[in-house]
Amino acid sequence: MIRRFGTAPRPDKRYTMRPGAYVILPRGRQVLLTHQQDPEPEFQLPGGGIDAGESPQIALHREVFEETGWSIAYPRRLGAFRRYTFMPEYDLWAEKICTIYLAHPVRRHSDPLEPGHSAHWLPIEEAVTLLGNPGDRHFLAQLL
Template identity: 55%
Template structure:
């Protein structure tokens, strides 16, 4: 069985964590990376993506979340890895074990502005993407991806 690397804080004793799988993507066009900025519950840049709904296919969730958070459709998603992190999600009032599936994809078509409240999309350089994203797992996969391209 393959171990999935953890980034961030270890789980705390006495806290019940809810498994929260999600799909996220590194979206590259030329030398620019598309990030989403979320203004609630914390101000932070993130890889676009989010939670996989019950009975939802991971690729469908990835496409849906990216469209909601950036306004873009994507082409040819390719899984590059996964990681776990243990966090409090105040917007859902839960402690979550986030299982983050990371993909690499190309933005395809801009359909309009983000439809998810509190999200804006931003094109940044590779170096800015690495320094802007809020969580260590996202940073790890950005660095690893740019080394391999």
């Protein structure tokens, strides 16, 4: 059974399963986060949804590059959690299955490609308090 973080599912909503891959990218005592401006400003672990026919690892590399401009290496799965949320950008009530990885940031190639995203190196202690969802905070706090 996968641990749930955040609010319980609402009985009046139908949720669509949405698997995703997310990563913790430490460098010394800092970690690379993405900041998404819309629909609500929020710091997040880089990553996102796994497209149909895409492996979690391919999705992870793609999403990190789109959201931060960085390439990564040696992703290692740490665990997973579920959360129930409304995704206004898709007009979708989602049951997100979030698989969390730990990887090495290799090289910055560009600014983030995804509109409304920016990449930020933050001290791990600060990042834990700024992350927008409790599942991300839980996995990052394990590094402290």
